[in-house]
Amino acid sequence: MKLWWQLAGPWIKQHWRLSILALFLALSTVFAGVGLLTVSGWFLTGAFLAGSSLVFNLFVPSALVRGLSMWRIASRYAERVCGHMVTLDLQAEIRTGSFARLAAFKPAQLAQYRDGDLLARLINDIERLDTFFLLIITPVFTAVIAGTFFSLLMGAALPLMGWILLVVLCLAAGVLPYLLARKTAAAGLEVQAANAELRALAHEAIAAHTDLLVFGVSHLAQQQFDQAGLRLAKAQQRVTQAGSFGALIQQFLMGALVLALLWLGANAQAQQELSAPVWVGLLLGTMGLFEILSPIMRGAAGLGAVQAAAQRIQDLTIGPAANTQAKAVQAQPTAILPATGPLHLQDVCVAYENQPVLNGLDLCVDQGQRIAIRGLSGTGKTTLLMAIMQVQPLSSGTITYGSVNLTAVNSPLLYQRMALLSQHSPVFMGTIRHNLLLADPQASDERLWEVLQQVHLANHIEQIGGLDAWVGEGGNTLSTGQIRRLCLARILLSRASVWLLDEPTSGLDKATADAWFSNLQQVAQDRTVIIVTHASLPSGVVDENFILAGGRLHPQAQQAAKKNTA
């Protein structure tokens, strides 16, 4: 409950009128239903007895039956609409809030989670939370109010019957669901975890589908999937079995209650303490109350899963990773970053799990200068670019741009000044135009065609239908080299003053790569460009070459650079 409230509380406080309306409409539906059965029982018995000489007013009960049935229909409809508005809006609020917090994570924080698990948290777990309002809060609220009211009514007719009804309702709507919730807590946890595992495995298997086929190991992925599916099925079975057993006991209780009321009522009627129409009416009304009880049992059986889901969402949004992010955001001063200036790295150290990768690295790049960084695989070239983008935190040292320390600059401003083409820059599902406008939403079509020309992709885009040509998920209608060129075109559109290009021409043939590099000076104009590459560059593309080795940059003569990469 506490976990759920932490997630749902802010929305409910903001929309308390709608939430209370939903609860009262549920209560109104129960009152109409129970009232309808009570009056019907009273009416039918009274009408029957009227035929055998008892005087009975037929007009009032028949009008009540019609009125209550109309009330029940209208109230049920309004309750469904309102209840679903609450749960769906609440779900949307939690989902968008969680996504926004997740979007602010740095890649290293996101890397702590499997993609499929993140999806499971944002979809399955948030969906699971709706059970709490619909199957716990609403029926318990109605059971408490309608149950107390009806017990008082019953007690007014015959006190013992009222007490028995109250005790049985407490057992059926309180004690039994509580015990069931405790019994299914562990299995509920398992259901959510197994669901997440299944999603993660499916996600990974789809991503690695070709390799799994080529290596002939798809059966291993299948086995893992089967095991997770079996684990989920077993956990769900445990929840269902416990839930069914709980429902059975509840039915027994209800049956025993009906028998007790029949017996007590028959005695009271024989002793003329209770009229027959009132007795039958109250009995049927009691049976109408049972309508509230079955959702409570379903809700109680799913409470463990709700608890687990709320915990998993909390771990993501206010857990350690999110806290680090929140602290970083709080601590972020809003220094103004100049549009141009020298980029200066001083004594920069970066380590992964205490393993140093960059170790006292120094670099100074003037505005408009273009440099290339080479080095053996794994020496830390990507890490260096990530450190400049403030994506990878420094263990020590400083990075300044125009004399402003980058740690003092908030991310949106930093990303206006610096653009990164990473090794895994993605193409998003959508059109070519959609993918390009991400870098500059105001860019005209002429400008888009211009950058496509610069990356030697314009002809192909014309052939596939122009800027509105659709590229599939991850750009799967394009070749690897075409995807890379589209990402390059996106960078060329960026108005940032510093371009950080990690293996910009990977996947391109040498002629296209050379042509692109040769054009770089013209397209980059007065931007600072740092290129991480293993390729040999045509002469004059960069002003300086460096080798990254031992965690530091070492200047390299142009000629030596060519030999090194040849």
Ligand SMILES: Nc1ncnc2c1ncn2[C@@H]1O[C@H](COP(=O)(O)OP(=O)(O)OP(=O)(O)O)[C@@H](O)[C@H]1O
């Ligand atoms: N998130 C991470 N957690 C732990 N170690 C990491 C992480 N990212 C990178 N490393 C390690 O840091 C080292 C430098 O990685 P980096 O990707 O910066 O190398 P690189 O020089 O760009 O390599 P390549 O030329 O192959 O792209 C590698 O040994 C790598 O295993």
